[in-house]
Every structure is written in C-alpha cells, then in structure tokens.
Amino acid sequence: MAEPTPFILSQYGNLKNLEKYCRDMPKIELHAHINGSISPETLQQLVERKKKYKPHLAQFTIPKRKLDVIDDFFSIFKFVYQLTDDEESIGYITESVILDFKKDGVQYLELRTTPRSDKDGMTKESYVGIVTSVIQKFSYPEHGIIVKLILSIDRRNTLEEAMETVNLAIKYKNKGVVGVDLCGDPKEGHIDNVKPAFIEAKKHGLKITLHFGEIKANIPEHASMLAISPDRLGHATHLDSESKDFISLKNIPIEICMTSNVLCNTVKNYYEHHIRDFLLTGHLCCICVSDI
Numbered sequence: 001m002a003e004p005t006p007f008i009l010s011q012y013g014n015l016k017n018l019e020k021y022c023r024d025m026p027k028i029e030l031h032a033h034i035n036g037s038i039s040p041e042t043l044q045q046l047v048e049r050k051k052k053y054k055p056h057l058a059q060f061t062i063p064k065r066k067l068d069v070i071d072d073f074f075s076i077f078k079f080v081y082q083l084t085d086d087e088e089s090i091g092y093i094t095e096s097v098i099l100d101f102k103k104d105g106v107q108y109l110e111l112r113t114t115p116r117s118d119k120d121g122m123t124k125e126s127y128v129g130i131v132t133s134v135i136q137k138f139s140y141p142e143h144g145i146i147v148k149l150i151l152s153i154d155r156r157n158t159l160e161e162a163m164e165t166v167n168l169a170i171k172y173k174n175k176g177v178v179g180v181d182l183c184g185d186p187k188e189g190h191i192d193n194v195k196p197a198f199i200e201a202k203k204h205g206l207k208i209t210l211h212f213g214e215i216k217a218n219i220p221e222h223a224s225m226l227a228i229s230p231d232r233l234g235h236a237t238h239l240d241s242e243s244k245d246f247i248s249l250k251n252i253p254i255e256i257c258m259t260s261n262v263l264c265n266t267v268k269n270y271y272e273h274h275i276r277d278f279l280l281t282g283h284l285c286c287i288c289v290s291d292i
C-alpha cells in the first residue's frame with residue numbers, strides 16, 4: 001500500500017480508515033458490465049466447475065498489472081465467456097456481482113450485459129430471463145439495494161442482432177430493464193451499422209447510454225452518436241471540440257471510469273485523467289467502475 005499523503009493522514013489517520021470511509025459511503029454505480037465485474041474468487045469457482053470439461057481453462061488468470069493496450073483487455077473475455085456459457089453460471093455471476101457491489105456500499109446499481117446464446121441451449125432470451133429473475137430477487141427493500149439492468153449492443157453486432165437486443169429490452173422493461181448501451185471493442189464496428197436499433201429503443205421509452213470516445217479513432221463517429229440524443233455517455237475520454245460543446249450544451253452526464261481507463265491504458269495516469277476537465281466546468285459526472 002502506498003504511503004498516505006499528509007491530507008489523508010490529517011483527515012482519516014491512515015489509508016485503512018480511508019478505505020473504510022469509501023466503502024461505507026452510500027454509492028450509486030451506473031456503469032458495470034456483468035461479465036467484467038466478476039470477482040477473482042467467483043472466477044476461480046467457475047474455473048473449478050468447468051475444468052473437468054474444459055481443462056485448458058484451469059490456466060486462466062486475471063492480469064493484475066496495467067495492460068499495454070486496450071486490445072489485451074478484450075481478449076480476456078474470450079476466457080470469461082467460456083466460464084459463463086450456461087444459464088446457471090449467468091444466474092450465479094449476476095447474484096455474486098450484486099452482492100459484491102452491496103458489500104462495497106452501493107445502494108443503487110445499474111448493471112449492464114450483452115445477451116448471449118450458446119450452442120448448448122442458452123438463448124439470448126433465456127440469458128435476459130435469468131439475469132432479470134436474479135435482479136427481481138433483490139427488489140424487496142430489506143435487501144438494501146435497488147438493481148436495474150441495461151442491455152448492451154456490441155459494436156460488432158449486425159443491425160438484426162442489435163434489434164433482437166432492443167426487442168428483448170422492450171419485452172423485459174417491466175422486469176427491470178431501463179436502457180440500452182453500445183459497448184465492445186472500440187476498434188471494431190461502427191455506430192451507423194446499429195443506429196436504427198437505438199432509435200427504436202428510444203421510441204419505446206428506453207434510455208440510451210453509449211461508450212463514447214474511448215480511443216481517438218472513434219472521433220469520426222461522434223456526430224452520428226450524438227444525433228441519437230443519448231441520455232448518458234460512458235468514458236468520453238477523447239473529445240473533439242464539436243462534441244465537447246454539444247455535450248456541454250445538452251448537459252449529457254458522463255459515466256467516468258478512471259480505474260478502467262488507467263488499467264486499459266487509454267489514459268496514462270490518474271493525474272492526467274479527463275475527469276479534471278469535467279469537474280472544472282461543473283459538468284455532471286458519475287464515478288463508475290466499468291469492470292473489475
């Protein structure tokens with residue numbers, strides 16, 4: 001653990017107290033990918049469950065150090081998805097992710113996930129069905145956490161696949177689905193391939209959040225993305241001046257994911273993080289995790 005700064009020492013005595021203060025503080029979490037938020041302990045349990053049938057998964061370890069490039073991050077999901085390829089695992093990870101956030105003091109949680117099918121029987125609808133049924137278990141006040149769901153459209157999706165996700169979002173609106181997200185490897189796909197799906201989602205009263213400007217190469221897509229009138233934007237790391245002005249004019253809230261950005265190396269370090277610009281102008285931001 002790093003040495004506490006004089007400020008921390010004066011306010012909290014030591015880093016342990018600061019950690020406790022942060023954990024106890026009631027929080028909201030608005031940007032958390034289910035398959036990206038599985039704790040190392042839960043991943044290990046999934047490995048134990050699967051390794052009899054898929055021995056190569058026994059070698060799976062989560063990289064602990066900073067990644068060189070964001071591409072290294074997306075390749076992790078090739079492994080994670082082999083651990084979560086059936087309804088039982090999906091139900092299990094959803095519950096464990098909710099309980100982990102609750103332990104960390106989160107009182108309002110918006111999870112997001114990309115519906116997936118598997119050749120062994122899981123369909124996109126059964127995936128959404130199991131996730132929403134776990135979320136519904138937490139709908140009683142005694143659980144002390146409110147959980148909602150956003151369905152993600154992967155940037156690589158065809159329009160047909162994106163529409164399928166939106167139709168599921170519409171169908172499961174009364175089971176806790178509140179919105180639709182655009183996510184996935186920022187080097188893949190293009191908003192224009194899936195844009196009509198977002199417009200359809202909006203028509204049905206679903207909220208829209210988009211991963212935005214995670215890498216510089218996404219800038220040419222910004223105008224098309226903003227034309228959807230998104231309700232929130234994720235990351236917003238690289239902004240051109242037109243989109244900066246538009247976001248500020250429309251006061252579109254930003255889901256800021258500092259740890260994720262630094263880990264994936266889309267931002268060099270915390271001191272140079274773009275949250276500074278938003279804070280200086282008083283722009284609405286919410287600090288989120290994105291993944292582990």
Ligand SMILES: CNc1ncnc2c1ncn2[C@@H]1O[C@H](COP(=O)(O)O)[C@@H](O)[C@H]1O
Nearest residue numbers: 033034035036077112113114152183184211
């Ligand atoms: C680092 N920033 C990021 N940028 C873009 N997409 C991300 C992401 N982190 C995660 N995902 C998206 O979320 C999926 C995993 O959760 P679900 O299977 O949906 O629950 C990943 O496959 C990726 O598409």
